[in-house]
Amino acid sequence: MTAAPATTPKSPRGGSTTSNSADTNARGPRQSVMSRSAAMLIMGVFTLYFLTPIWWLLTTSTKTGGEITSTAPLWFTANSLGTFFENLGRLFSYGDGLFGRWLLNSALYAGVGALIGTVIAAMCGYALAKYEFRGREAVFNIVLSGVLVPATALALPLFLIFSQVNLTNTMWAVFLPSLVSPFGVYLARIYAAASVPGELLEAARLDGSGEIRTFFTVSTRLMAPALVTIFLFQFVAIWNNFFLPLIMLRDQSLFPVTLGLYAWNSQISQIPELRSLVIVGALVSIVPLIIAFLALQRFWSSGLGAGGVK
Amino acid sequence: MRAHYGKVTAAFALSALALSGCSAGGDSSAPAAEAVPCEASDGPVELTFTTWVPGMDQVVELWNEDNPDIQVTVQTGPNGNSGTYQNFFNQIQAGNAPDLGQIEYDALPNFRVQDGLENIAECEGIEEAQDQFVDWTWGQVTFGEDGSVYAVPQDSGPMAMYYRADLFEEAGIEVPTTWEEYAAAAEQIKAEGAYITNFPKTDVNWFAGMVWQNGGQWFSNDGENWDVNLTGEESEEVATYWQDLLSEDLVSTLPSFSDEWNASFNTGQQWTWVSAVWGATTLSDGAPDTAGKWAVAPMPQWEADTQSAGNWGGSSTAVLKGSDHPAEAAKFALWLNTDPEALALANELGGLYPAAKSATELEAFAGGVEFYGGQKIYDVFAEASSNVDPDFTWGPTMTQTYTDVSDGFGAAIGGSGTLMDALETGQQKTIDSLKSQSIPVAE
Numbered sequence: 001m002t003a004a005p006a007t008t009p010k011s012p013r014g015g016s017t018t019s020n021s022a023d024t025n026a027r028g029p030r031q032s033v034m035s036r037s038a039a040m041l042i043m044g045v046f047t048l049y050f051l052t053p054i055w056w057l058l059t060t061s062t063k064t065g066g067e068i069t070s071t072a073p074l075w076f077t078a079n080s081l082g083t084f085f086e087n088l089g090r091l092f093s094y095g096d097g098l099f100g101r102w103l104l105n106s107a108l109y110a111g112v113g114a115l116i117g118t119v120i121a122a123m124c125g126y127a128l129a130k131y132e133f134r135g136r137e138a139v140f141n142i143v144l145s146g147v148l149v150p151a152t153a154l155a156l157p158l159f160l161i162f163s164q165v166n167l168t169n170t171m172w173a174v175f176l177p178s179l180v181s182p183f184g185v186y187l188a189r190i191y192a193a194a195s196v197p198g199e200l201l202e203a204a205r206l207d208g209s210g211e212i213r214t215f216f217t218v219s220t221r222l223m224a225p226a227l228v229t230i231f232l233f234q235f236v237a238i239w240n241n242f243f244l245p246l247i248m249l250r251d252q253s254l255f256p257v258t259l260g261l262y263a264w265n266s267q268i269s270q271i272p273e274l275r276s277l278v279i280v281g282a283l284v285s286i287v288p289l290i291i292a293f294l295a296l297q298r299f300w301s302s303g304l305g306a307g308g309v310k
Numbered sequence: 311m312r313a314h315y316g317k318v319t320a321a322f323a324l325s326a327l328a329l330s331g332c333s334a335g336g337d338s339s340a341p342a343a344e345a346v347p348c349e350a351s352d353g354p355v356e357l358t359f360t361t362w363v364p365g366m367d368q369v370v371e372l373w374n375e376d377n378p379d380i381q382v383t384v385q386t387g388p389n390g391n392s393g394t395y396q397n398f399f400n401q402i403q404a405g406n407a408p409d410l411g412q413i414e415y416d417a418l419p420n421f422r423v424q425d426g427l428e429n430i431a432e433c434e435g436i437e438e439a440q441d442q443f444v445d446w447t448w449g450q451v452t453f454g455e456d457g458s459v460y461a462v463p464q465d466s467g468p469m470a471m472y473y474r475a476d477l478f479e480e481a482g483i484e485v486p487t488t489w490e491e492y493a494a495a496a497e498q499i500k501a502e503g504a505y506i507t508n509f510p511k512t513d514v515n516w517f518a519g520m521v522w523q524n525g526g527q528w529f530s531n532d533g534e535n536w537d538v539n540l541t542g543e544e545s546e547e548v549a550t551y552w553q554d555l556l557s558e559d560l561v562s563t564l565p566s567f568s569d570e571w572n573a574s575f576n577t578g579q580q581w582t583w584v585s586a587v588w589g590a591t592t593l594s595d596g597a598p599d600t601a602g603k604w605a606v607a608p609m610p611q612w613e614a615d616t617q618s619a620g621n622w623g624g625s626s627t628a629v630l631k632g633s634d635h636p637a638e639a640a641k642f643a644l645w646l647n648t649d650p651e652a653l654a655l656a657n658e659l660g661g662l663y664p665a666a667k668s669a670t671e672l673e674a675f676a677g678g679v680e681f682y683g684g685q686k687i688y689d690v691f692a693e694a695s696s697n698v699d700p701d702f703t704w705g706p707t708m709t710q711t712y713t714d715v716s717d718g719f720g721a722a723i724g725g726s727g728t729l730m731d732a733l734e735t736g737q738q739k740t741i742d743s744l745k746s747q748s749i750p751v752a753e
Contacts, residue, residue: 016537056651058741066598070567070573070576156400159400159404160403160404163401163404163405163406164404168401168404169405246387246388246393246397247396247397247400250358250360250385250387250397250408251385252385252386252387262388262392262393263362263386263387263388265388266362266388266389266392266393267362267364267388267389268362269567269569269592270364270660270661271593272595272596289462
């Protein structure tokens with residue numbers, strides 16, 4: 001995946017104007033073109049594969065309930081734009097604006113949850129990387145084994161525990177379990193070990209900076225790319241989390257958008273008008289994820305590269 | 311209410327596993343549960359009610375206005391088999407289940423066996439209410455036990471045959487009244503380039519409705535042991551019949567309630583649909599272009615001059631185990647399912663066809679329906695409802711049974727095995743499943 005972009009800057013100066021004689025001077029131009037187009041082809045196929053469902057979602061959300069079956073599935077209708085806004089209007093007004101409420105809930109669970117979760121994972125990973133203490137590896141291994149346990153398997157035990165303290169059917173029931181991210185700890189530790197030099201911490205200590213201050217002012221900046229990655233992962237994981245809210249929540253006004261859409265979808269046979277709302281709702285529900293990725297990917301990609309080279 | 315079975319995700323299977331692990335130690339042989347004393351609580355009471363009927367919150371508002379001392383909060387979720395039943399079981403286990411829950415008839419035995427229901431027979435007015443409900447629905451909520459009532463019937467799904475009156479007339483084909491005539495009509499309709507109907511491979515409860523009509527019994531309980539009989543002669547007759555139609559490609563096999571399924575009805579590819587009363591709106595919503603062309607007749611019969619009908623779907627309102635206020639909960643459940651105003655509103659908003667006999671007096675079911683050419687279709691269904699065998703019993707593991715039989719049906723349609731093979735596999739797997747949960751099975 002990384003090979004293709006890495007070879008591009010090496011192509012001879014002059015670009016398209018240079019004849020093939022110039023190309024032959026570069027090392028293995030033929031092979032490079034071949035492997036490049038092969039890579040492009042594979043990427044193209046996969047891009048198509050992944051984008052087709054989203055394209056379908058986009059086109060279908062511009063149709064009325066009846067048009068979904070009676071028109072071409074992957075193209076728009078004559079009155080697409082009007083229908084789309086009409087669908088949007090119905091989506092946000094159905095059930096006293098229930099959908100908007102779900103979106104806000106998801107934003108809250110995922111936004112705040114990922115933020116706090118990232119801070120916790122960063123501190124934990126940093127401590128494991130930079131401090132020597134007894135049982136360090138044991139702690140790390142235990143946290144790491146948490147990566148292997150699927151969140152779904154923990155949902156039922158969590159439900160029973162939250163029942164004991166009467167916290168089911170509250171925001172906390174979804175929020176608290178979202179704060180921990182074993183994978184985040186793992187990533188933070190690896191990254192802190194590679195990017196935060198011990199000498200720098202030593203220098204900070206000599207200058208009289210406390211450990212906590214050093215962490216927040218020096219280390220987190222060096223770890224920023226990893227933190228962005230952890231935040232994104234955690235945000236997506238919480239946003240898409242479905243099983244935990246399904247088990248924990250009964251009050252519709254607490255649902256995240258995933259569970260809300262699922263509940264609507266299970267009622268389509270009773271209320272057929274929900275069919276188009278579920279489709280438009282699904283489209284709207286991925287918009288925040290796209291925004292989060294576009295806004296943060298700058299930090300993310302440069303960060304991963306920096307870590308890799310080192 | 312209808313539910314789509316066979317969509318049990320691995321995740322649910324997982325939590326079901328965890329749950330049955332928890333409850334395996336419990337007594338699951340369905341002992342006669344003592345009826346709760348059912349005394350009214352002092353002071354104001356707050357109840358929670360979980361349901362997935364659309365608009366139920368507005369129905370409950372009627373109650374809350376008139377009963378300031380018994381306030382009911384409605385909680386909604388996905389329909390039963392899509393998660394709400396599993397949630398009920400988890401909540402009963404944790405002791406924080408809602409006071410009242412919507413449970414379909416075919417899921418009630420499961421709750422009964424897992425001891426998830428309060429016996430409300432002693433509650434005021436409950437036992438006397440028997441006469442207000444269609445006979446067979448009362449059998450579903452008492453399991454035939456003396457002095458026991460475990461839920462109040464909510465809605466039902468008596469079956470009849472929707473058919474394209476216009477197409478039958480144009481083609482000069484008699485509207486079938488027996489299954490024999492139905493098969494003959496299927497061939498003629500095929501010759502016209504269409505299908506007589508669609509075989510719903512995933513709706514095993516539809517198939518059960520067919521067996522129900524034929525007088526079959528899939529499950530029975532002698533008070534101690536469960537007897538499983540998916541492969542009796544009545545079932546075999548139904549399975550062979552549909553197998554023949556499938557083998558000769560006289561029925562289509564589209565996924566039920568899907569877009570293409572709707573489209574095939576909308577474009578005249580389907581001439582009949584043997585379905586429940588709630589199907590009336592499914593059809594009018596899914597096939598808007600065919601308005602006015604449909605009519606409803608009683609289900610075709612296995613023997614001429616008989617009048618039996620099957621049932622597909624329907625729910626009850628149950629008081630879940632652990633409720634602090636069973637008396638008030640029972641009172642509410644009874645009101646919800648007998649009060650004319652409540653029934654009318656639940657029909658308008660949620661499309662429910664009440665289990666109460668008084669349904670026939672409701673305005674919503676009195677007049678002709680335009681989509682069906684002005685026919686008074688609900689008269690046909692009311693008649694069907696009184697012709698449903700009252701003794702049909704569901705088993706305690708219907709979700710598993712549906713899944714296994716539906717898998718077999720899918721395979722049969724794909725050309726490996728027959729519908730009867732699917733029932734035989736389902737029979738064996740159901741017995742295994744009961745045994746694995748320590749539920750006694752008659753050999």
